[in-house]
Amino acid sequence: MFNNFVYQNPVKILFGKGQIAQLSKQIPADAKILLTYGGGSIFQNGVYEQVKTALEGRNIVEFGGIEANPTYETLMQAVELGRKEGITFLLAVGGGSVLDGTKFIAAAIPFEGEDAWQIVTGKEKYKTAIPLGAVLTLPATGSEMNYYAVISKKSTHEKKGMGGPLVYPKFSILDPETTYSLPPRQIANGIADAFTHVMEQYMTYPVDAQIQDRFAESVIQTLIEVAPKTLENPTDYEARANFMWAATVALNGWIGLGVPQDWATHQIGHEITAFHGVDHARTLAVVLPHLLQYKKADKRAKLIQYAKRVWNLSGTDDELVAGAIQKTGEFYESLGLPIKASEYGVNKETIEKIKQRFVERGMNFGEKADITPEVVAEILEMSIA
């Protein structure tokens, strides 16, 4: 079985040293630009200066303060500003949260419905979007080369995915040097995030998709190889560049064509962030190893393949399965990410709330849609045991 697929990804990538200087050519000359950013690190690391220099003489309005796990509440302020100023192009400068938030802004500015949150729930369709581009400063989410965004709503503790071809960035600029000043914690999170993106698309069951499987293994192997290097030496350009490109291809569609995908780890993780404010990547580290343990019978063939091809393990099939799960947990731990949700204060009470949230959603998750609310609770209980 080799599944049918449809693929198209129009994002232009400008990768490498000094590419921010190409910015002006990527944005229409008459554009009224809204430059969006996060907590202000772009003022410390020189990226803001580079962007302003590249766009000298252009018509730019700025909106800062997009937070990690960008919220509907904050983003709607940008939407109002964008409408008021007649913005025609959005330039996201920052990490995945700024990019994700800017995708929402792009769809929400021209949205004519009453409640723009329905763009996120999917209950209302948006039919157009303001074009956007990005200068990525934090490799992690892959948002720079896909059309997904995850948006949170503070008032209801919700965190949901949205997307669609209208919010593909027109271009993304990736200069590894802009990431040199990032705190090690963010790099570690980014590696864990990219690693988990691959696992969500790879660690399911085999469908004879050899290119996709080999590519997925390639990305994981690269992340494993560069992780210690780039954490120890942030200005090792080659290590940082390989990490940055690995994080992009982990979620730009290439490895996921026609293959079953899981994504239950992300769904569960989102709820941990919603209730405990834990960094996104850190929630993945506390879910995936236990999810693999719980689902090891269903994922057996792929766990064995992964043990051999990624971790070069040998032994009986049972040993390979156990080894694959252990190596996965150890990899997160090597990055400084605990694999126990209890470390973040998740307890039986939270688990009950999260379970209830899944009951309300009324659907199951995972590649076989068998991650029920009860299973979610069991996995989380393993994670606080």
Place this chain on the structure above:
Amino acid sequence: MFNNFVYQNPVKILFGKGQIAQLSKQIPADAKILLTYGGGSIFQNGVYEQVKTALEGRNIVEFGGIEANPTYETLMQAVELGRKEGITFLLAVGGGSVLDGTKFIAAAIPFEGEDAWQIVTGKEKYKTAIPLGAVLTLPATGSEMNYYAVISKKSTHEKKGMGGPLVYPKFSILDPETTYSLPPRQIANGIADAFTHVMEQYMTYPVDAQIQDRFAESVIQTLIEVAPKTLENPTDYEARANFMWAATVALNGWIGLGVPQDWATHQIGHEITAFHGVDHARTLAVVLPHLLQYKKADKRAKLIQYAKRVWNLSGTDDELVAGAIQKTGEFYESLGLPIKASEYGVNKETIEKIKQRFVERGMNFGEKADITPEVVAEILEMSIA
């Protein structure tokens, strides 16, 4: 060193069984379509019927007879027809030659210069092109997901590459079942062609591009694994599908981002085709093993990497280099492709003519631009020894 790169590839891929039925939605409703094809195999394998059924009621003109190594002379007939009929969309149905030829037609129809051959030589720029789409029936060249084309001129025995973003297909439909009836020789040629495309981008010198290298190794490994399966059992869908997708990603840009590229094997091979009419892929098989032997000092690091990672060889570095070259030759031979140019009647006289052709071009080839006309002759002499 990790080189800067710019990447954008807008081609939409529809892959798998029955995807030809999606054709109508991919082409504007009011299009006047020129359907281009080759020697007529599409009438035997059912593809013509599928295409016509999918496009029932649409305005279609047909142009058949595009030959392997498509010629300027033939293609200009299609250009005249297209101009006369006011064609607004081109649909290439066939293999790489039909696709390549159709890219030329797309650029030539609106071309206002006096001599459309100058599009191929690059001496005149084309500023617009008729949009094109493709139904691929022969995996090999990768033309379905890139903007390259190779066009021959009968009158002067020339064979040259052209390309550019204007001639990207808008879409390509790849249904592995359409390839079931292909003669084994064409499948063998296709595997050799795709394999060589990867080698041209991979077998140079290391630049720390880990994702690109792992992806290249992934494609080669997949081709090695599926080659005997798909040759023995043409209707093994999974093997054919993996081969088909491998051939596309071998030359759609993904593995070549920011890496040095060789392409001397192709340049030399083109001349062998031009003078002796040898199948394109077969010319590659008689050049690459000898080129690797000649350039083994320069390519040493990559040959060792390839020996270990692709062929799982072990031994001293010298043994790995020798083993890598031997395995490459044996792979072509396993497909039924000889690695001696003498098998096709290439002799000292032809070599002198080819050398002269390279002298006239006035440039060197290869990743270090050190494949001079003299080196070309030496490589070819190894191939007839």
